[in-house]
Amino acid sequence: AQSVAQPEDQVNVAEGNPLTVKCTYSVSGNPYLFWYVQYPNRGLQFLLKYITGDNLVKGSYGFEAEFNKSQTSFHLKKPSALVSDSALYFCAVRDNSNSGYALNFGKGTSLLVTP
């Protein structure tokens, strides 16, 4: 089964500092990996995805993610955090075992950026 793990429930970072939100994956075959963000009382918003190609993927709001096949990781990064980046972040992997290609999500990481 395709799965992802987010080892940190919460990440705290000061505004202006770089941030990393970690995600590791376990898949058979080539992984299709995604990052989503959820602001309070809102649905999930798509940030970026890795399908194939460059290991560094750029997405919305200045976020990027690095795909590392040897470490089976897909960490989300941003060079300089903003207070407005405070939200819940979900890593997900496409489940290729069903016809709808549903996503399997991690449990989420709460990011708190302090002024």
Added chain:
Amino acid sequence: DVKVTQSSRYLVKRTGEKVFLECVQDMDHENMFWYRQDPGLGLRLIYFSYDVKMKEKGDIPEGYSVSREKKERFSLILESASTNQTSMYLCASSFRGGANNEQFFGPGTRLTVL
């Protein structure tokens, strides 16, 4: 922009009631999904549909059913609501396959069952 709408943002129902949650998307997506989100558990897939009148069970289908009579609409039905179904329900849609099938989410329905 893709738009996925859900019929209610907040809903309060009583135990034993039949509950309908509606989801509509405007991007001609083949796939539609229902998830529930609970603290510490992330998102869990309840049901999905890859075509009109087609449905497949997700990870936690017990106590739920779905209906997809039109391509743009996907309904989640709680036949007899129970308190353990109090949760945030998220609908999503996507193209069926290929590289461009990221899912787009609605704003969610926070359901409380008393």
